[in-house]
Amino acid sequence: MPVFAREEYLQRLQETKRRMNAEGLDALVVIDHSNIFYLTGYDGHSAYVPQALVVIAQEEEPRLILREMDVPGDTAFIQPKHIHGYPEDYIAHPRAHPYDYFGDLFRQWGIAGKRLGVELDWLTPNTHQRLQQAVPNARFVDVGNLVTWQRLKKSPAELAYMSQAGVIADLAMQAAYDNIAVGVRECDVAAEIMAAQVRGTPEFGGDRPVTPAMPTGSPRSAAPHLSWTDARYENNSVTNIELGGFRKRYVAGLSRTLVLGKPEDKLTRLHEATRDAFEAVFANVRAGWTCEEVEALYRKTTRKHGFEKKSRVGYAMGIDWTEKTASLRSGDTTVLEPDMTFHLMAGMWYDDWGYVLSEAFRVTDRNIESFSKLSRELFVK
């Protein structure tokens, strides 16, 4: 069963076709698996082999090309005869490539000589060449993030899943808080966080934590993207907990920092600067602001406290943790509209510790609303 109603998928496709029409495209080859999920509901963990969704301007339902073994996955809304499996023999074949099979289908569908949009950033130079060879008369046009931009603004049904993801994120953060203690191994805390993320609530379960939580204690927390180890938390450990709640592929990010013992003065001041910046953003931002204005307000507030954040302060969030569209950074003039969703992410890293605070939010006409209900405190245990 697909995640959304047929009607919603058809509306999304209509919008995609409108954008295709503006680019003069006869068909669009979608390869980004998050976009395939967005437009059809197909949710196989199968993007490590070639696959594509082909949106044909003149057809109501798109066509999905998968590896044969993945065809029975009944998660796309489209009719079975629009789901095409290529034979197993193409997998890891020394000469043949699944795109040869794609080419035959394109000819059958009458689009092999047409103007075809393609998500070029999801091809390699070699697969790009294979695709061109498979349909040598097609004119390929790179559409960049055409579909991804469409995902920036969420539907009520999407927002409902993101709200559930927010509830799960709060539960997972609580699990982190409850389990981190002097002498406990990082991996044991990570296990409890993961279990909370996947279990969800009795009403709705969690989805795959695509981006794992990384509750690493200092000094490893001086770098933001390291995984946990077998190390035990020590007195005065500063742990950065960046995690997500995942629900039906949608994610709500959430970060807090936890200190075992008395936080050092600089950390307390950094926390206060960040909390004030968050509160300024949540008190002022609403639809109509630009991304760079949000960043400027944030930066101005922390600067008053003597802290300068060097990296961007957030980015679009939804099906992907980091969506490749709007960034809360200087130079990004995207205008916030109601029902767009972002991750406001404040992280600063020093020589032997780091500090993080983050929340996912939704834009409305009046304000922005966090998907988390947790207080914005520095956790001290």
Add this chain to the structure above:
Amino acid sequence: MPVFAREEYLQRLQETKRRMNAEGLDALVVIDHSNIFYLTGYDGHSAYVPQALVVIAQEEEPRLILREMDVPGDTAFIQPKHIHGYPEDYIAHPRAHPYDYFGDLFRQWGIAGKRLGVELDWLTPNTHQRLQQAVPNARFVDVGNLVTWQRLKKSPAELAYMSQAGVIADLAMQAAYDNIAVGVRECDVAAEIMAAQVRGTPEFGGDRPVTPAMPTGSPRSAAPHLSWTDARYENNSVTNIELGGFRKRYVAGLSRTLVLGKPEDKLTRLHEATRDAFEAVFANVRAGWTCEEVEALYRKTTRKHGFEKKSRVGYAMGIDWTEKTASLRSGDTTVLEPDMTFHLMAGMWYDDWGYVLSEAFRVTDRNIESFSKLSRELFVK
């Protein structure tokens, strides 16, 4: 702290340089993050932004280029002055690209006009062009999976981690067996499996389950790559449990099938055919066999039982779940050597259920050895 001893990294690099020399390369740009980990120990979860390891033929230690915030991650064995951070401003910049910064470094290192190997399959057509523009006088050569092939044969230290991964996989499978029952939600079972994977044992913890276990009950188990849902297991559910034990980035895959109730006759016969094929492979294969000979023996055995497996029966496994090198399939004439590691993966999927059995193994001169100690039974509860 890097995962392996400095001496081991230097040996790996020596082998890489030998292969570079055979291709006439002055330097090699490594982008596959598993290869960067293999050659240096760098283990940041940061490959979603541009980064690269540059192995220069004339230098003992390679050079790592990361986003500035990821530089403090003390996981690579190389000296700090060989780790270069590019400024945050390059991230999501509308015009500048981190590769511009890479180009400046290449000039500084005297390799901007040289013959440079590159892992082309890790670039897109656009990033490939950016890289060429950054060093217009370089001659780029696609090295394909040059480093990945080097990883096929494991060192004693790598095999020790894979053995630990095998222990963790057995524990996670036990968690699946213990928790699947009529009326239980799939997500609650997934939570217990994940926790077991991450917790590991009291002696060694588990690592990120990069490929999540997907304990989906029938009829969804008719497709191999679907995630769990909130659905509850029902009487006669057939659940395919494909999971990994993860330890210091190394994985040992393991799959079993569990039936709630009495298995239908066809499933029992398929299980017996598969188990016999596994036992034939484990009784006969040793160093000196080719990949396609393993597949032929497997296929011959199941065929005696009236079952024809259409997809390959395995692939190289190690740092990645599916390594892009040898496949146990017809047409692959790679000769097995001692200490190569594979995942023997038998999966067959029918209209409304599927069956899986898999184990990771190591090749020796006398036989092949499974990383799992579990019996090869069809779980019935």
